[in-house]
Each structure stands twice: as structure tokens, then as C-alpha cells.
Amino acid sequence: MNFKAHHKFVHRGKRYVLNIEAMLTSMICDETWWALHAAPSFTFSGLSQEAGRDLQLLDLIASESKDVVESANPTSTPIRNIALFITQNCNLACIYCYGKDGGYGSSGHMNSTTARMAIDWLIKQSGDVKTLGIAFFGGEPLLNFSLMKKVVEYARQRGSEFNKDFEFSITTNGSLLTDEKIAFLNENKINPIVSFDGSKDVQDTQRPFKDGQGSYDVIEPKIRKLLNTFPNATARATLKGATKPKEVTVALNKIGFRSTHMTIASPSLFEVPDKRMGEECGSQSMTTDLDRDAEDLLQSIKSRDVDRLRWLKENSDLVSRLTAFFNKEKKYFGCGAGRAYVGVDNTGGVFLCARFVGKAEYKLGNVFEGQPSRGKYMNSPIRTVEECKNCFARYICGGGCYHENVGASGAVDKPSVSYCRIMRRSVEMVAYVASQLTDGDRKYLSQSGIVRSRSCPFDFPA
Known part of the structure; x- marks a missing residue:
């Protein structure tokens, strides 16, 4: 007997199977488990009623021995989002920075001519797409706040001419936030994402200023002020070494963040990478937390604890993945990098994404020459x-x-x-x-x- 592509796993002593293509899952009996394990030598006639029901419910019985992987997305995609590096200078010295101190190999501010060209280029590359996104990036983008204001004004002007709407975001370390800047972000609906690593000890160790001084005491009150205006602003924390995700989340929630996102520190492409850092640091604690979050999610659903569920929705990837699973929404790409989304450096160079800015082998073109090489x-x-x-x-x-x-x-x-x-x-x-x-x-x-x-x-x- 042949079965469709599936995955078997054990959790808390119980056996489960996932139909990969159909995105169906169930707990199964021992007999079903061993039938799947013994394929293709196992015969349907030897199955009990319970095992047969498992296989039919999960649509696992195949007429052929191999599934055909479904077609991916169309091969031509308009660009609709850019990470705009209005500066490649930074005032912090994060110990894990993949952009080599925020300079990405070539420090300096973007000028207004390049910024305008980047906007015009995005409009041209977007085709019939109506809503376009500009993410202000760096370095620390608030170091070039004057250009940010010009970009917003010019994008809105060109958008009205070409029937395009622009959505804006900014990834900032928070150190340069002021009442004026927060008001500007609010007036122009610029969604803030704050790079901040949690507790004072962790933040000061991992994200010090250039002179080595800790940044927590300077940035934390500015974040609280930002959250008064943007209560749903997202904190983006980086895990390194033995940092525990749960402790980071608690520290960020204590400051006032409702939404948090975490990633493991990865090696800088500008230096010889210590591959062990990207491979091991934090991964074990994250897998442990996944098990805990799954139990938390399940119990919160069963008890109809909507407040806890809302918290999990903002602080755990499990909810978004559960949504995709329920709706059978298949991803064919990890993200839009190189297709719908690119990074634009301070000189107008177009790169695979924000993280690859400054690396020539991942340069796709520039905003002065038209079509990028994305094939x-x-x-x-x-x-x-x-x-x-x-x-x-x-x-x-x-x-x-x-x-x-x-x-x-x-x-x-x-x-x-x-x-x-x-x-x-x-x-x-x-x-x-x-x-x-x-x-x-x-x-x-x-x-x-x-x-x-x-x-x-x-x-x-x-």
C-alpha cells in the first residue's frame, strides 16, 4: 500500500501524523502508525476499522507512490516594497550587527536625489500594484530625519500623480526619538519597529553605544513615550548565546510592548562567519519555548481565554502558522526578498533584501538603470x-x-x-x-x- 506524503511524530507519548499536501492532521492509533511505517509492504486488508478510518480521514491512501508538488507562484512579480537606507551610519555598536556597525561596508547618508530616484523607480517597478511600502532603514534612520521628511512628502506627491498609495514603516533603535519625531511618525502613519533586546543587562551588553556605554537607560524612557502614541508598536529582539526567549518577552512586555518578535543572531556577511553562532545559539531554547507555547495556546483556546490568546497572537509565531494551516495557505517562498521586496542602499544600489545591502554578489541593479536582475x-x-x-x-x-x-x-x-x-x-x-x-x-x-x-x-x- 502506498501513502501520500506525510510526517509522523510523537508528542507527550501520543502519536500524530500530518498529511503534508492536504495540510490535515490527527492523533492516530498505534496500528495506523505502524501501517505508515511499514509502507509500501503493508496491505489495506490487514487493517482494523479504526486504522482504516484514520487513513481515510486524513486522505493518506495514494494511488501512486509519489506526490506531485504543486506549482509555485507566478515567475514574474512586481516590486511593491523597498527597505530604503536613508543612512548607513549608526550610533550603536551592537555586538551581533550583520551590517558591520550599521555601515554595511559603505557608511554615509543617502542624498535627496537618490531618494527621489528610488521612489520613482519603485513606482515604475510596481506595475498595477496600488499600495506600495517604504521601510526607512539604516544604520539608524533617525540620524537622517531631514531626508525622511522629504521622502514622505515626495512619495505622497508622486503617489497622487500615479494613483499609488504609500505605507511607511521605520526600524529604529529608539535612541533618537523625541516629541517632534514621534509626532511626525504619528501624523504620517509611519509604523515603528523598535530594535530592543529586553532587560537592562541584555540590552546594555548586546546593544551598547559606540563609546561602550549601555543604552538601556537612555532608550527605555523614549520607548515608553513612543508607546503612549503607538501602543501597538513592535519590539524586535535578537537572541544571542544563552538568552532565553521567555525572559526577553517578559522584559519587553514590562516596558509596555504588546507585540514582540524574536530572531537568532546570525553572522555578519562582512566578516569571516562563526557558523556555530548562527547554527546553535538560541535554537534549543526556542524549540523548548515552542513546546511550552503550544500547550499555552491549546489551554487558552479550551478555556476561551481571549486576552491570553490575543497576547499569544502578538508574541508567538504559532498563531499565524495555525492560521495558515487552517486555511491551507501554502508558502512557496520564505518571504518576498528579490521578488516583491528589495533593499536600496544609500547610493541607489538595489539588493536582494535589507540584510544583503553592501554585498556585491547579492546586488540586483540600481535605481538609475531600470530593471533589476531577479531571475x-x-x-x-x-x-x-x-x-x-x-x-x-x-x-x-x-x-x-x-x-x-x-x-x-x-x-x-x-x-x-x-x-x-x-x-x-x-x-x-x-x-x-x-x-x-x-x-x-x-x-x-x-x-x-x-x-x-x-x-x-x-x-x-x-
């Missing part, structure tokens, strides 16, 4: 990368982060072992939670807004 990044990793083709997590992962891959393995198409470990465990935990939910549980998640319902297939993006 290499149009093919889905889950169709072309051997490690991804048969991975059970492929449709939730989409192939991972190009920068994480290069930092760990030296190649965009060679996945990071630690990233894969975390993602696979995350998918197992999503499958585990999904297997425990009733129709009533799913209805509650949808009605309470924790998990969004699947979009109507006739709702096309503008």
Missing part, C-alpha cells in the same frame, strides 16, 4: 532546493530566510540547520494543537478574531 530568485525553494523539496514543513516555511542560509552555510539555497530545526518543531506543534481542536474551538478562534477566516477566492488584491 535567480523567482523559483520557489520548495521546488528547487533538495533539503526543502521533501521537508514536511515546506508549506509553512516556504524555504526559510536567505540571509540565515548564507550566514549558516554560505549559500542562499542551503538552509540553516538551526532554522530548519526550529521551523520543523513549530510545524509539529501547530499540527498537534490543530489535532486537538473541535469544530467549536475553530469557530471560536475565527469569531474572536484570533485566527482569520480564509479569504474569498474571488477577492483579488488591488
Whole structure:
């Protein structure tokens, strides 16, 4: 008997199986487990009624021995988002900075001519896309606040001429926030993302000023002021060494952040990488936290604790992945890098994404010359990368982060072992939670807004 592509796993002594293509999951009996394990020599006639029901419910019985991987997204995608490096200077000296002290190999401010060209270039590259995104990046973008104001004004002007709407965000370390700047962000609906690593000890160790002084006491009160205006601003923390994700989340919540995002420090591409840093630091604690978060999520659903569920939605990736699983939304790419999203450096160079700015081998062109060279990044990793083709997590992962891959393995198409470990465990935990939910549980998640319902297939993006 042949079975469709699936993944078996054990959690808390119970056996589970995931139908990879159909995105279905269930707890299964021992007999079903061993039937799947013994394929293709196992015969259907020898199965009990319970095991047969498991296999049919999960749509696992295949007429052929191999699944056909579904087609990926179209090979031509308009660019709709840019990370605009209005400066490649920074006033912090983060110990893990992948941009080499924020300069990305070439420090300095962007000038207004280049900024205007970048906006015009984005409009041209966006085709029929109506809503475009500009993320102010650096370095520390508030070091060039005067240019930021000009960019917003020019983008709005050109947007009205070409029937385009612009959405803005800024990734900042928070050290230069003032009442004037917060008011400007608010007036222009610029969504702030604050890079901040948690407690005073961690922040001061990992994100000191250039002179070596700690930054926590300077930045923390500025963040609190920002949160008075932007209560839903996101904190982006980087894990390094033995830093525990739970402790970081608690510290960020204490300051007032409702939404947090964490990533593991990866090697700088501007130096000889210590691959062990990208591969191991923090990955074990993150997988442990995934197990804990899964139990927390499940219990919160069963007890209808909407406040806790809202907190988990903002602080754990499990909820967004559960949504994708419920709606059978398959990812064919880790993100939009090189396709719908690129990084633009302070001289107008166009790069694979913000993290690759300054690295010539990942330069796709520049804003003065028109079409970027993006062909290499149009093919889905889950169709072309051997490690991804048969991975059970492929449709939730989409192939991972190009920068994480290069930092760990030296190649965009060679996945990071630690990233894969975390993602696979995350998918197992999503499958585990999904297997425990009733129709009533799913209805509650949808009605309470924790998990969004699947979009109507006739709702096309503008």
C-alpha cells in the first residue's frame, strides 16, 4: 500500500501524523502508525476499522507512490516594497550587527536625489500594484530625519500623480526619538519597529553605544513615550548565546510592548562567519519555548481565554502558522526578498533584501538603470532546493530566510540547520494543537478574531 506524503511524530507519548499536501492532521492509533511505517509492504486488508478510518480521514491512501508538488507562484512579480537606507551610519555598536556597525561596508547618508530616484523607480517597478511600502532603514534612520521628511512628502506627491498609495514603516533603535519625531511618525502613519533586546543587562551588553556605554537607560524612557502614541508598536529582539526567549518577552512586555518578535543572531556577511553562532545559539531554547507555547495556546483556546490568546497572537509565531494551516495557505517562498521586496542602499544600489545591502554578489541593479536582475530568485525553494523539496514543513516555511542560509552555510539555497530545526518543531506543534481542536474551538478562534477566516477566492488584491 502506498501513502501520500506525510510526517509522523510523537508528542507527550501520543502519536500524530500530518498529511503534508492536504495540510490535515490527527492523533492516530498505534496500528495506523505502524501501517505508515511499514509502507509500501503493508496491505489495506490487514487493517482494523479504526486504522482504516484514520487513513481515510486524513486522505493518506495514494494511488501512486509519489506526490506531485504543486506549482509555485507566478515567475514574474512586481516590486511593491523597498527597505530604503536613508543612512548607513549608526550610533550603536551592537555586538551581533550583520551590517558591520550599521555601515554595511559603505557608511554615509543617502542624498535627496537618490531618494527621489528610488521612489520613482519603485513606482515604475510596481506595475498595477496600488499600495506600495517604504521601510526607512539604516544604520539608524533617525540620524537622517531631514531626508525622511522629504521622502514622505515626495512619495505622497508622486503617489497622487500615479494613483499609488504609500505605507511607511521605520526600524529604529529608539535612541533618537523625541516629541517632534514621534509626532511626525504619528501624523504620517509611519509604523515603528523598535530594535530592543529586553532587560537592562541584555540590552546594555548586546546593544551598547559606540563609546561602550549601555543604552538601556537612555532608550527605555523614549520607548515608553513612543508607546503612549503607538501602543501597538513592535519590539524586535535578537537572541544571542544563552538568552532565553521567555525572559526577553517578559522584559519587553514590562516596558509596555504588546507585540514582540524574536530572531537568532546570525553572522555578519562582512566578516569571516562563526557558523556555530548562527547554527546553535538560541535554537534549543526556542524549540523548548515552542513546546511550552503550544500547550499555552491549546489551554487558552479550551478555556476561551481571549486576552491570553490575543497576547499569544502578538508574541508567538504559532498563531499565524495555525492560521495558515487552517486555511491551507501554502508558502512557496520564505518571504518576498528579490521578488516583491528589495533593499536600496544609500547610493541607489538595489539588493536582494535589507540584510544583503553592501554585498556585491547579492546586488540586483540600481535605481538609475531600470530593471533589476531577479531571475535567480523567482523559483520557489520548495521546488528547487533538495533539503526543502521533501521537508514536511515546506508549506509553512516556504524555504526559510536567505540571509540565515548564507550566514549558516554560505549559500542562499542551503538552509540553516538551526532554522530548519526550529521551523520543523513549530510545524509539529501547530499540527498537534490543530489535532486537538473541535469544530467549536475553530469557530471560536475565527469569531474572536484570533485566527482569520480564509479569504474569498474571488477577492483579488488591488
